[in-house]
Amino acid sequence: MLANEQLLDQMIVSQQRAIRYYLLFAGGLIAVGLLIVILVYTLAGSLLPDVFKHLAGLGGGFISSLSALQIKEILVRKEKAEMFTTLKSRLAQFNQGQMSDEELNRRIDELIWKIVEKTALG
């Protein structure tokens, strides 16, 4: 049972690391988009013709909007992390003897392995 807990911890850590990555990625996209917009409209505004200025502004906005794609990944990772956290708390209650149903323990164990397998193999 200790192996399951370690596995869940590893999975939770992995999901949290992925969430941080996607957050950084989304934030980076937003920052890059905003940076392009600001640069075009402030610093390089006088160097570029109006058409390119507007197009660059449009491109910056488009790049920033691409950060919305990462939200789905973050939400999925969050759900998985919460699920792993719930399973870990159940497993901890079982290990501390607060629950004594062997059948339930076995089914949780199988569920953990199925989730891990699904996560790992797709």
Added chain:
Amino acid sequence: MNEIEEPLQYLLAQVENRERSARRRALIYTLVPILVGVIVLIYSGWRIQQDRLALEQMREEHKALQMDVEDMKQRLEITADQLDLTLNALEFAYIQVEESQQTLRRYENQLAEARQTLETLEAQSEGYRQQIEALQLQLADMNEALEQAEAALREATTFQRYEYQGDLDQAIKYVASFYPSQGELLIAILHGLGDADWAYRGTSPGDGFDSPGLAAYVLERCGLVEGTPTYIRGFLSEILPIVNEPQVGDLVRYQMGYHMFYFLDEGGQPFVAGMTPFGVLLFRYDFAQIERMYRIEYPTQITCDVDS
């Protein structure tokens, strides 16, 4: 424990691999639209730039066209000015034509008036021609009278030799004593018409007399012949009978047209009295060649009412 640990590590590695591939996929899924967007934006910018260039070119063409339009406007204004000038010239020409037409009408009126005047002048000329002809006739008559006068003048020098040389008062008394009516006629000729003037074809004291005119006037005034003096003068030969030997008071016509009354003085010398171009005169009976003699019937008493 190792039997469980080994697949666990394997699963964790698999999970990590899937996470990495998911991150790569997310990165690719993000970069691909960015790249596509960048390409689309660059292409759009290039197209816009091309369109801008085309637009600039079109603007230049538009400016050129505007310049052409301005040029055409200026040309149109010039043409409009020229048209105005032409219109003004046309109006001026129209006014000149109107004036010319008025002048022409005036000239036509003047021509009509001139024609009318010409016709009037022609009529007057005709009148003058007629007057000239009448004057020429008068001139011919006057020439005739002048010729007669000249002839009479020539004769007058001759007449002086044939003028009656006897005592006129005695002769008048003699005639009045023995031939009262004839004496009345002689007195009327000598005293009543003694100052009468000579006038060719004259038959009145106002106009004057020629020789037959005075004879006709006296005969009419003395009541010896009926009719006007003009009538009597023209028809003496038809009115009065012609005789071969004269009696006292008869009318003798001489060759040059003289009509003289025949008388005898106390000595039995015949003499004649009548009108000549030199006035009323008395001549010897043979002062000229006799043409004919007219008998005049005298009543015992006559009265001669002559105007002196």
